[in-house]
Amino acid sequence: GDSVTQMEGPVTLSEEAFLTINCTYTATGYPSLFWYVQYPGEGLQLLLKATKADDKGSNKGFEATYRKETTSFHLEKGSVQVSDSAVYFCALGPNTGNQFYFGTGTSLTVIP
Amino acid sequence: NAGVTQTPKFQVLKTGQSMTLQCAQDMNHEYMSWYRQDPGMGLRLIHYSVGAGITDQGEVPNGYNVSRSTTEDFPLRLLSAAPSQTSVYFCASSRDRGGATTDTQYFGPGTRLTVL
Numbered sequence: 001g002d003s004v005t006q007m008e009g010p011v012t013l014s015e016e017a018f019l020t021i022n023c024t025y026t027a028t029g030y031p032s033l034f035w036y037v038q039y040p041g042e043g044l045q046l047l048l049k050a051t052k053a054d055d056k057g058s059n060k061g062f063e064a065t066y067r068k069e070t071t072s073f074h075l076e077k078g079s080v081q082v083s084d085s086a087v088y089f090c091a092l093g094p095n096t097g098n099q100f101y102f103g104t105g106t107s108l109t110v111i112p
Numbered sequence: 113n114a115g116v117t118q119t120p121k122f123q124v125l126k127t128g129q130s131m132t133l134q135c136a137q138d139m140n141h142e143y144m145s146w147y148r149q150d151p152g153m154g155l156r157l158i159h160y161s162v163g164a165g166i167t168d169q170g171e172v173p174n175g176y177n178v179s180r181s182t183t184e185d186f187p188l189r190l191l192s193a194a195p196s197q198t199s200v201y202f203c204a205s206s207r208d209r210g211g212a213t214t215d216t217q218y219f220g221p222g223t224r225l226t227v228l
Contacts, residue, residue: 043219104154
């Protein structure tokens with residue numbers, strides 16, 4: 001069945017460091033891919049998405065490219081800030097069924 | 113436009129008690145869903161609905177019931193609470209019937225439930 005595998009955390013970086021969080025997926029067909037972010041004490045909110053192969057989603061300095069050949073959707077940011085400290089979830093949109101699939105989440109802490 | 117609202121924010125139950133977690137959205141979304149979030153497990157789908165009067169089971173439905181009598185509301189019922197149901201519960205909605213693959217999900221703030 002469809003699934004998402006996400007890099008385990010926690011990840012701790014210094015401010016202005018480069019961030020990569022790996023995400024790979026298993027799915028038949030052509031689902032959309034998402035990154036959601038969860039700030040402490042809050043629900044998840046959409047960070048970015050890509051709806052087809054080779055699409056690049058971007059928002060707030062974060063980017064991810066839908067790579068069908070490697071079934072990946074890695075999240076990157078060139079220079080992280082303390083305010084980026086949160087939990088990041090990779091997700092797969094409904095494909096042949098009606099379910100969204102989420103990874104286990106990666107906790108990021110950015111220290112000054 | 114309040115988005116997705118959930119009540120209560122926190123709840124403590126004793127084993128065997130029942131309760132209902134409330135979820136409402138004011139965006140006229142067709143698709144609604146309930147997830148539980150546990151450490152190291154990510155989000156797991158409990159139940160979902162593709163429109164009023166239609167519900168279906170997700171990955172972990174045992175011990176939970178849902179109904180969808182209106183487009184706006186999607187309550188989650190715990191029939192007889194167990195310590196294994198201690199978790200954070202999130203309700204989410206998205207626009208299209210059937211949860212179209214391109215749709216963004218909008219999440220509520222969550223309910224933190226402890227079962228003693």
